[in-house]
Amino acid sequence: MFITAFVCVLILAFYTxxxxxxxxxRVKHQVAPPRMDGPEEFLRYFRVQQNTLEQMxxxxxxxxxxxxxxxxxxxxxxxxxxxxxxxxxxxxxYQEARKRMGGFLIGLLVTVILLIADLVALxxxxxxxxxxx
Numbered sequence: 793m794f795i796t797a798f799v800c801v802l803i804l805a806f807y808t809x810x811x812x813x814x815x816x817x818r819v820k821h822q823v824a825p826p827r828m829d830g831p832e833e834f835l836r837y838f839r840v841q842q843n844t845l846e847q848m849x850x851x852x853x854x855x856x857x858x859x860x861x862x863x864x865x866x867x868x869x870x871x872x873x874x875x876x877x878x879x880x881x882x883x884x885x886y887q888e889a890r891k892r893m894g895g896f897l898i899g900l901l902v903t904v905i906l907l908i909a910d911l912v913a914l915x916x917x918x919x920x921x922x923x924x925x
Contacts, residue, residue: 795868796859800852803875807848810841810882836889840882847878847899854906861913867906874902 817823817837823830828838851874859867881895 793856793859793864793867795864796855796871799868799871799875800855803848803852803871803878806875806878806882807841807844810837810844813837813886814841836885839889840885844878844882847903851899851903851906854903854910857910857914858906861917862909870902870906874899877902 814834814837817834818825818830821831821834823834829835851871855867855871855874858870877895877898879895881892881899884891884895
């Protein structure tokens with residue numbers, strides 16, 4: 793699971809980058825904590841960070857389950873695709889909110905693939921270990 797673990801560290805590094813961008817935007821636009829509103833540019837940076845966090849909560853556990861029950865290498869590749877999609881989402885959203893959908897949809901597709909693959913693999917394992925008959 794070292795490949796998937798490495799990719800998850802890359803994902804966390806990217807999340808840290810998004811937090812840094814929010815901090816810089818707070819200073820630029822004089823949006824003092826705990827305020828969560830401000831100019832549109834600040835809101836776009838903030839939404840990227842928040843949405844990335846919301847997606848990480850789902851995708852990181854799915855990646856580790858996939859890595860454990862199916863394949864570390866394929867899990868790592870899927871994690872890299874998800875990360876690239878998140879980066880696309882972020883940099884497009886920083887420019888203009890309506891440009892974010894391509895990256896968002898690819899990331900969502902990876903998440904759905906991981907979810908279905910994990911459910912199928914774990915379901916098959918349960919049936920093999922505890923047959924119903």
